[in-house]
Amino acid sequence: MNNNVIKPEWIDTLLNVLREFAEIPNDEIVRFTDQIKVVKVAKNDHFINVGDRTDKVAFIAEGLFRIYYLSDTGKENCLVFREGGRFLSAYNSLLDNTVSRYSFQALEDSVLLYISLEDYAILLEGDECWQRVVSKYFQMLFIEKEEREVAFLSADAQQRYRLFIRKYPNLSGRISQYHIASYLGITPEALSRIRKKHIDIDQ
Known part of the structure; x- marks a missing residue:
């Protein structure tokens, strides 16, 4: 089996997501998809480690x-x-031309579609649709970051757990208790107590 084969459904999903941000002309779609490559990241492996310089934009x-x-x-x-x-x-x-402050770890065997940073820069210098895509996406990231900060400032651990369930309704069974606790800023033991209360309340 060729691990470099890109499935058409992966491309379709990517393009559907991009079209939520901006209308993209057909010739730009062709130019973009010609640049896409694929990489597989095994469970527990890292796509980016803290201190790395980013050379890919991935999906x-x-x-x-x-x-x-x-x-x-x-x-x-x-x-x-x-x-x-x-x-x-x-x-x-990407924005500051500095090393990454964060690490990106696969929690499952994963597949990434990506373009190089060089190709990404060329796209942004071309049709203005790509600038709109990036602008809309960064707006979404800003809102997400703000919501996360507000939750830590104004919500207790149990409320943050309920927010987690709402934000990631399909993930609680795919993520270890350790990682969920790390996201909530509590210990796994505290998470166990919160989950028990959550189950008792919902019953």
């Missing part, structure tokens, strides 16, 4: 990732989960 065709960083004491802090149908890159590295 998750299949699988699941967590984005996290290490505190000064070595504690892992999960910022966000990314499942199929989302983009994946160290955007601070």
